[in-house]
Amino acid sequence: MGVHVALFLAILATLVVSGATGPADVSTADAARVVVGHLVPDVSWMRDGSITPLQDQAVWQFRLPRTLLAGLAGAGLALAGALMQAAVRNPLAEPYVLGVSAGAGVGAVAVITLGSAAVGGLPLSGAAFLGALGATAAVYLLARQHGVLAPTRMILAGVALGSLLSAVTSYLTLTTEAQNVFSVLFFLLGSVSAATMDQLAVPAAALAAVTLYALANARALNALLVGDENATALGVGVNRLRGRLVIAASLLTGAVVAVSGGIGFVGLVVPHTARILVGADHRRMLTVTILGGALFLMVADVLARTVAAPTEIPIGIVTAVVGAPCFLWLIRQGRAARAGMLR
Template sequence: MLAAQLALGGGILAVIVVSGATGPADVGLGDAVRVIAGHLIPDAPWMSDGSLTRLQDQAVWQFRLPRALLAGLAGAGLALAGALMQAAVRNPLAEPYVLGVSAGAGLGAVAVITLGSAAVAGLPLSGAAFLGALAATAAVYLLSRQRGVLAPTRMILTGVALGSLLSAVTSYLTLTTEAQNVFSVLFFLLGSVSAATMGQLVVPAVALAAVTLYALTRARSLNALLAGDESATALGVPVHRLRAQLVVAASLLTGAVVAVSGGIGFVGLIVPHAARILVGADHRRMLPVTVLAGALFLMTADLLARTVAAPTEIPLGIVTAVVGAPCFLWLIRRGRAARAGMLR
């Protein structure tokens, strides 16, 4: 497991450097490293000796680094949320958006784009998206409770139905808005971190740290939950309370990510399974690898999104599906998926 974590961590650092050096402004790999290090090391001499231009500094620190870091946070958050959701409902097809969280966030954001912030009490786009995600989560939580207990199948069915309803409203707003708003709507719904700033990193970083800490402290209980509700209860796990906590934690994390990066699909579905194939189904090993792999996957996807068809930028959701699906199918074909407990 340590080797996998070190490899993923090294890959993340490498992608950050390559991202910092990639773009229309001429910045070499060494220059990107010096700019990043210069902002982290007080009074670094190379920041004031004229070897780096102001344009290079701004390109790396203000534009390229924030989007790489936001892509990493978004990928890690969606992957972790997917792992928790799959454990909560005991369904390998579960992913962060199965409860309609993304549809709720999309409706909130699209309402701001098409109707203006006054339609959502003056909230900015990210705030409206997060509020929409919270509303969708609360609705699914209330509607799927049966005799005070969250039923996994009922949650999935409620989430699918609610997601379809919210998506229909979003489509209506998109079709009836002015033509210049449609591009912004599509870019949000398909996901993008092109407008990332350092300030936008705070909320998803805090949410990711909190949910990761919670998940790691519940790793043994998550392992017991895989054996079924009855077996987990016999081992002393409060199944119904744990499931409710997992759903809330995954939904809040998803909402925090979607609010700043849009509806990036596929990450929360494939990355947890890939982590299980690599290190097994034990959540004590799988969760850290899932977080790191999710970050590396989406950071790489973002790098491809802004370079493959440059100067045109491809929405992240398209890249994650086109790149992720073949890789995932290749992993399954290698035969390790069944041994990891993914295929039965």
């Protein structure tokens, strides 16, 4: 419980700090006031001129949406990673293991380089989501044999199809005009900078649905950890559960990637960190994973805006540069043994 409360408070604090961070001068207190003012009707400071329209706009229309998207993306990718790791029983699994990001990459890059008309007039996020779904469906069908979804075949099919799709993306990128390359890179590395409130709905709904599904199946997820036969003997329909987990994780990942690009590292590392902190029992680690993922990307986004200001660096670079050393330190701690890191 303590971990959850700490993470939740840290998320709230980051939200406020984010609101106060940027070129337009807004104090931390004013940032908090703007947020509260939009949520609670009729508060005095929204009317008496103590907040300028510029400040209001900066906080509510630019900073808050991107921070919320960072939070949603972090939570979604971390949850998807945890589910994928449990589903294929492999600590190296991550949300993109089934080629989701490569598929989204093809969709998005096709729109950037060939124009929206080339993919039937879809907007970039729509094309990215469709690409993610297509890749997942292909891997799922390729990995299925005699109605059985074998984890190893699934991982290998995902890696192979991912390479194929990445090749398409690379070709499109290399043959396009130079001015498009920056947009392509920004999508592939992931970014939340252009977020609007409207974009939050789909990832938020996906996150809510998959969270409910995962928590409702937390015990069955634990059973998967002790092997397919044991799980079957405990009454878990292993094949069906595995299929549903993979689909749920991929839909969630697709919904996130479509708006934020292929932000890496979160989905692999946050679930492991959660296991080190609270153990591998999904009834404890899933919620820590979700909150931890949200916090991690929200902090990363604040850093992405500030460390090289006024230039913004892609959030994927920050997650890796900040996250990797922390994670490397963590896996050498004694507690890492609890998360299976002695083998």
